[in-house]
Amino acid sequence: MVHVIPPSIGQLRSGNVARYPVASLAGGGMQQVGDEWQAVAERYEQRKAQQQAFDTEIAARQLDGELAQAEADAVANAPADGAGLHDAMYGQINPHSGQVVKTGLFDTLVPDFLKQVPADLRPGLASRKAALREAGSLRMAIQQLQRRKQYEQNRWSEIQTSELGKIANGDPDDGAAFDAARQAG
Numbered sequence: 001m002v003h004v005i006p007p008s009i010g011q012l013r014s015g016n017v018a019r020y021p022v023a024s025l026a027g028g029g030m031q032q033v034g035d036e037w038q039a040v041a042e043r044y045e046q047r048k049a050q051q052q053a054f055d056t057e058i059a060a061r062q063l064d065g066e067l068a069q070a071e072a073d074a075v076a077n078a079p080a081d082g083a084g085l086h087d088a089m090y091g092q093i094n095p096h097s098g099q100v101v102k103t104g105l106f107d108t109l110v111p112d113f114l115k116q117v118p119a120d121l122r123p124g125l126a127s128r129k130a131a132l133r134e135a136g137s138l139r140m141a142i143q144q145l146q147r148r149k150q151y152e153q154n155r156w157s158e159i160q161t162s163e164l165g166k167i168a169n170g171d172p173d174d175g176a177a178f179d180a181a182r183q184a185g
Contacts, residue, residue, distance in 0.1 A: 056124035059117045063125065066113060067136060070105055075143055080154075082147025086140040090133060106133060 071089055078085040091104030100107060110129055114122050166181050 056121050059121050059125055063113050081151040082144040085144040089140045090137040
């Protein structure tokens with residue numbers, strides 16, 4: 001036995017939900033069920049997007065923690081004058097092309113971290129890489145500058161103390177020795 005479905009009943013709405021004449025009691029009920037399922041599907045997609053954003057943020061915070069630890073280690077292991085601190089951590093970027101000219105620890109940490117996170121979180125984290133590099137690069141440049149200033153201040157204090165000690169311990173009647181110490185200082 002062959003059944004023929006009238007076009008008004010068998011028309012498809014969004015997805016695979018059949019549209020029934022609303023005038024009938026069954027048609028109105030089916031329409032409500034279809035609308036409810038559509039709302040459930042939309043809510044599911046919304047929750048799924050929220051969960052992915054949450055997971056991405058958690059992974060980003062873990063990456064921030066790893067970068068902060070690497071920066072702290074780089075600062076602790078840097079020479080007293082801070083030379084090379086920025087380049088060791090963040091390398092160098094060509095300002096015109098944005099290409100990495102010299103790699104730093106950042107260029108190995110971030111790809112290694114991205115390999116560890118689930119594949120669906122990688123695009124969200126990879127899109128933050130440039131911003132992370134820029135912010136971290138600025139922090140390291142400030143650290144390097146501060147260490148250099150502190151180093152110069154310490155060296156100046158040492159030299160000043162040494163030269164003033166020579167003058168203070170020298171013979172007050174020896175003008176030539178005083179002038180020589182003053183010129184050296």
